[in-house]
Amino acid sequence: MNATASTVKTLHVARLHLVTAASAVAVAREFVHLMLQHWKLDSYAADTALVMSELVSNAVKATGFYDRQPRPWEVTAEHVMALQLRAIGDELYVEVWDRSPREPAKQHVTADAEGGRGLHLVEALAQKWGIYHPPAGGKIVWALITTTKLPSPELDGQTLQLRVPDELNPQPGPVKEQASIALMQRVLDGLRNLL
Template structure:
């Protein structure tokens, strides 16, 4: 799993073949990533549960040789779990029959999360996401002797803007802007040339990206060996 472990914003992405073993791989990846970010144990447990349920639904909606993407982000004590699959069939929260074995994943996600929804990326498929509280333990940073960069102060009065700025505070409009921005992010696409095996042993290859992955940052750690790499909107994107 690759990502950014900065103290302000933490994000990581992993990809798995759309097969039954994607669920335990997503579980292990979520536990390892959130624990490494010093997320509280309760949030790790719920994040693991949500990641497994969303990944399971994504696998069921995928073809045998598709790829499933998982992104975890923590910001402002909120954990966002996003899962992408290639299907455009939208998730529906419904009540299954009492004797039905499956169909309760979204009910569980809806019960334990602050909010959940889905959005359609510009590059295809869908992303189902969920948010839940995730307090992090403070991480002690070692002191550095390197001098911090400084800026030269600007003297004189600041120039007045040609057009007075206006700020939009309508939640519906702001949510619509977030939806469109999220849809431009191609984080779910596998790395170019990345190869993984599908459910029946067929080769799934990453598609070339027309632009760099937006979640890429300097100093990204390589994916662990357990990872398989080398999510109209119902409620809006997080």
């Protein structure tokens, strides 16, 4: 009987639900910095935060209040997005779910253009990126960043919590659940691909 050595890959997942408002971009960057600091992957925080902020910005453009902070009564279930950081071994996934099925497209930009470079930046910083349409609806735009070291958070029994301003934290309900289900489907599909 021959025994084969197999590599055990640890899974670390952090998720955050936000209202699709322009200020969510800054919250998303802080979320990335805090989580990667906790996972002892600080050296990847700057690039990962930039990728996350570009994906969040696209989600806000697709479904939210891009040019202003919304009034509380303007926020509906349509304005929910979910962010997820997922580390499996030396692979770090940045994932953003929103309710719109419309896919973002790379823009043709000129040297003097003021915008349109978001997906070009994602493509330059990530090993690969793509779009996933989960059965739960909407879309997940994801990017993969390969690391040279494994996450190693302190196992002290405490949970790192990010405090989000109340106006950016959507209320519990069916859309927030839809976002969680969609992201978990992506996690499960990723794990199945490892087998």
